[in-house]
Amino acid sequence: MTDLALGTYRCRAIPETAARAAASGAWIDTAPNYAQGRAHALLAPTLAAHPASRVSTKAGFFTATTGADAVRARVLDGARAATGHSLAPDYLRWQLDRNRAELGRERLDLVLLHNPERAHHGDRAALHQVLRDAFTVLEEAAAAGHLTGYGVATWHGFTDGLFTVADLLALAADAAGTDAHHLAAVQLPVSLVVLGPLLQALDGHGPLADAAAANLTVMASAPLHGGELPRITGPELADLIRPGLTPAQACLLTIASCPGVTQLLVAASSAPHWEEAAVAVAQPPLDATRLREIAGVLTSA
Template identity: 80%
Template sequence: MAAGHLTGYGVATWHGFTDGMFTVPDLLGLAADAAGGAAHHLTTVQLPVSLVMIDPLVQALDGHGPLAAAAAAGLEVMASAPLHGGELPAITGPELTGLIRAGLTPAQACLLTTASCPGVTQVLVAASSAPHWAEAVAAVAQPLLDLDRLRKIVGVLTSA
């Protein structure tokens, strides 16, 4: 970083936040203590956020958890696995898709929900074809869902 080749770094985890291994403040403390003091270059956290990995969304709607902490610290948040390894579109029925936003495909509805999550600044998507990529781009180009809609979605998914 001193040579100007890197401008920042991030931490990616699948279970680190949910298993209580660390928090965003812990990571910021480690960055300050071990990687440059107050001038550390920790810029990003990456974690799964989806209709399956819904805890970060639930917490963010309540103003706590890793997404809220990262946003408060000015960190970028990359949401990974928004389609849960490609499984979500096949199990997202028309009722849930319509609740999210009418006219979208199941994949687009899942992506839009993740992109709308408070604190999320980027959604990581792997597309298997050009049409899938175009579908993903169209999903995140939609106006984001408001907090009331996100709460309805969460209520439906967590009421079982």
């Protein structure tokens, strides 16, 4: 089963849709740089009103204002702050405390390292050391009761071969000093445009299959490819996927049916859009034969 989750990157009505998502028990996914750095503040009242709601946030990217604050706190120098991204241990500890304060949560449900591939400079081993050092900080935070689990939110780390799920598991075990680590999730794009993970999962390999085998939460991001897919998905393809659904719903159902995916992140811009997405995810999933047929139509186009 795949659950609907609220992604707040492109969400234009965070308080409205967050309230609907929290009331339905859905995950809410955010980051300190979303909504020009205001996403945490916009979400805090909803999280306070729904203390049982679950939220995943991130560390890595930051706004210019946050970067300046980090420089004043002496956890970043000016050159690193100017890049808008860091996973350095001192900065990461500082950002975790800031996330907790902004969200009003003593314990964060899930913290994802935000596009760690940004730390890749032609040296895969060096990137793995960055990840290992960051995981050590996250394990410390888990031991202190400040987070429940952590993971990686990547755009192309898996597809570029910079790391695998097995690599992440090994680095987490090394950081924790035991296999009882707190690596709990991966987030990556899966859509009718980014079909690679789906095709691999149908053949029983790739990041989705590997994550499922390790019982990791798998968050599929950008299932509508930044909102472009509903505009370019024709009625014939939508009917092939499931007659009676809108193009957006058909696209969402396809990714919700993908083996290994546990959370489908949708940046609904209004409560009606959230409800439309919820109807799609509640549909009976497509079987592997239909998924292969859809993929065949798309790859032969």
